[in-house]
Amino acid sequence: MKNLLFKIPTILFLFILSVFLYLLIIDRNPSEVPSNLLNKNTPKFEAKSLFNNKKIFSNKEFGNELVIVNFFATWCKPCRDEHVFIQNFADEKKIKIIGINYKDDPKKAVQWLKKLGNPYSNVAIDRKGEIAIDWGVYGIPETFLINSDAIIKYRHVGPITESIYKKINLIIAKID
Amino acid sequence: MKNKNFIIIIIFILIQFCFNSCYAVEPNEILKNKEQEERARNISKNIRCMICQNQSIDESSAPLAKDLRILIREKIKSGKKDEEIYKFLTDRYGDFILLKPPFKPDTLALWLLPFIFCIIGLFIIIVNNKKSKKL
Numbered sequence: 001m002k003n004l005l006f007k008i009p010t011i012l013f014l015f016i017l018s019v020f021l022y023l024l025i026i027d028r029n030p031s032e033v034p035s036n037l038l039n040k041n042t043p044k045f046e047a048k049s050l051f052n053n054k055k056i057f058s059n060k061e062f063g064n065e066l067v068i069v070n071f072f073a074t075w076c077k078p079c080r081d082e083h084v085f086i087q088n089f090a091d092e093k094k095i096k097i098i099g100i101n102y103k104d105d106p107k108k109a110v111q112w113l114k115k116l117g118n119p120y121s122n123v124a125i126d127r128k129g130e131i132a133i134d135w136g137v138y139g140i141p142e143t144f145l146i147n148s149d150a151i152i153k154y155r156h157v158g159p160i161t162e163s164i165y166k167k168i169n170l171i172i173a174k175i176d
Numbered sequence: 177m178k179n180k181n182f183i184i185i186i187i188f189i190l191i192q193f194c195f196n197s198c199y200a201v202e203p204n205e206i207l208k209n210k211e212q213e214e215r216a217r218n219i220s221k222n223i224r225c226m227i228c229q230n231q232s233i234d235e236s237s238a239p240l241a242k243d244l245r246i247l248i249r250e251k252i253k254s255g256k257k258d259e260e261i262y263k264f265l266t267d268r269y270g271d272f273i274l275l276k277p278p279f280k281p282d283t284l285a286l287w288l289l290p291f292i293f294c295i296i297g298l299f300i301i302i303v304n305n306k307k308s309k310k311l
Contacts, residue, residue, distance in 0.1 A: 036270035
């Protein structure tokens with residue numbers, strides 16, 4: 001009995017320790033929160049387009065093909081860093097990309113896209129950050145993958161890097 | 177003299193603790209209706225700032241925290257109940273946005289494990305005590 005009394009807490013302690021060790025070793029960002037919208041329909045929105053006076057209606061943009069939604073702003077340095085990968089999705093993979101210009105000056109955003117290239121088929125203006133809240137966005141840049149049934153299949157918080165670009169391509173291949 | 181300085185430093189540190197509950201709510205955010213403002217403050221204290229993650233939106237000066245404080249006040253003004261506001265936020269950000277996790281099947285381990293460990297610990301202490309008394 002005494003032996004058991006010593007063994008149980010030791011085993012429990014070692015188990016907890018190994019869980020902590022596992023979480024420490026695996027490749028993860030502890031501050032990243034999984035999206036609550038995964039496998040759910042895209043939140044609806046209607047907003048002004050950055051390119052013309054027409055409005056963008058979300059129900060017209062999603063539901064026909066695979067779409068990438070990218071929240072960005074000109075004041076966000078990581079958005080500039082990931083821009084090349086967003087451009088690659090549009091140029092090489094021929095994927096439709098909807099941009100959401102988050103709390104930004106539309107004039108600056110237009111200039112920014114002229115300078116860096118425009119990968120977006122359309123860009124919605126989100127001056128007050130209301131669309132972002134509806135999408136559960138908390139740290140831009142954020143990127144969502146939407147399948148042809150308008151269901152959110154993946155969300156990435158932070159800039160797209162080389163490894164994330166590859167990861168997203170694998171997910172796209174699976175969705176397709 | 178050294179002792180006196182030490183006591184002054186200790187008193188200074190203790191005074192800091194008295195004022196550690198600072199709030200980020202800006203004057204222009206405050207609602208005129210006191211009852212509605214109190215409701216907004218209570219909800220804000222239970223909502224996690226998704227950027228700072230260890231602060232409530234009531235204490236955080238992050239832009240998203242401010243947006244959520246304003247949103248909560250707008251919803252209260254438009255007649256929404258507290259439960260509806262909590263649902264609106266958890267639908268978008270998940271249960272993580274609540275500083276106090278809800279009691280439901282997913283969080284059962286989180287709520288019950290501390291009690292189970294306490295019971296195991298108490299059991300071990302009692303059994304050990306009885307044995308040492310016998311000796």
